[in-house]
Amino acid sequence: MKARVHVTLKNGVLDPQGKAIGHALESLGFAGIGEVRQGKFIELDLTENDPERAREQVRQMCERLLANTVIENYRIDLG
Numbered sequence: 001m002k003a004r005v006h007v008t009l010k011n012g013v014l015d016p017q018g019k020a021i022g023h024a025l026e027s028l029g030f031a032g033i034g035e036v037r038q039g040k041f042i043e044l045d046l047t048e049n050d051p052e053r054a055r056e057q058v059r060q061m062c063e064r065l066l067a068n069t070v071i072e073n074y075r076i077d078l079g
Contacts, residue, residue, distance in 0.1 A: 001046045003058045004077040005066055008039035013071045042066055051078055 009015050015037050022036035044061075048054040058076050067074040 001049055001051070001054050002079050003044040003046055003054060004079070005042040005044070005058060005062060006039060006075045006077070007042070007062075007067045007072050008074075009037060010071055010073055039072075040066075054078055 009018075018036040018038045021038060022033055025033055025036070044058065046054050046057065048057055055076055055078060058078075062074045062076070063069060
C-alpha cells in the first residue's frame with residue numbers, strides 16, 4: 001500500500017522559503033502571484049494492507065518524525 005504525506009506550515013507561521021520562491025518567480029517574469037507557501041511531500045511503500053492500520057502507522061510516523069506538529073500540519077493519502 002502506498003501512503004502519501006503532505007506536510008505544510010500552519011497558518012500564521014512565517015515561511016521565509018516560500019517568500020524567497022515568490023520573489024524568484026517574480027524576478028523570472030511570473031506576475032500575479034500572491035503568497036507562496038512551501039511544504040514537503042513524502043511517499044511511503046507500506047507492507048500493511050489494512051487501511052486503518054496503515055493510516056495509524058503513518059499518523060504515528062508523522063507525529064514522531066515526519067512533521068513538526070508545533071508548526072506544521074500534515075495530510076495522509078492512502079492508495
